[in-house]
Amino acid sequence: DTGVSQDPRHKITKRGQNVTFRCDPISEHNRLYWYRQTLGQGPEFLTYFQNEAQLEKSRLLSDRFSAERPKGSFSTLEIQRTEQGDSAMYLCASTTMGTLIPTFGSGTRLTVV
């Protein structure tokens, strides 16, 4: 197992375009989390899944954001009509009930120009 994988590593997009990121968690982990980190700040929780069910969404997750985990394995995070304020590092983490420490991916850095 190679850990949590995120794709792409970097994404530059024009304002108003839609983008989609992918996260592949550790295979036996049933919990998956998305966080957003802006420059100079700590990561902020966006949403989390247990298996395929999305159990919690932060107020930060506006209606332009949608996350899915269709088969309880990989997850996608889509941002529609991107704005410059969406520029950030998007981090994915996974864990399971018996695991105390979540494993983070390397993140997807989004730049909206």
Add this chain to the structure above:
Amino acid sequence: KQEVTQIPAALSVPEGENLVLNCSFTDSAIYNLQWFRQDPGKGLTSLLLIQSSQREQTSGRLNASLDKSSGRSTLYIAASQPGDSATYLCAVVEDFQKLVFGTGTRLLVSP
């Protein structure tokens, strides 16, 4: 709503110094507290996890303490090295292993 604060925001020290990073949180009803390291443009590397029933954890030159009643944790780094230069983040672990992070301390260790 849990709020996590880290002081100082930035720290610059010469190699070999011992240093302390501080983390405070407003709600003591936490499950665990975790310290991470983040190199520029990279993801998070877990350093130490302190469970709510524990007072401290040690790993090599790192020692983390937790005082739930006062809402504080410290990360002590002994004999700092240039390779320790990074941002250090603390995070409290809430329900469902959700993390609430502080804003981090940027550490620069000069040779």
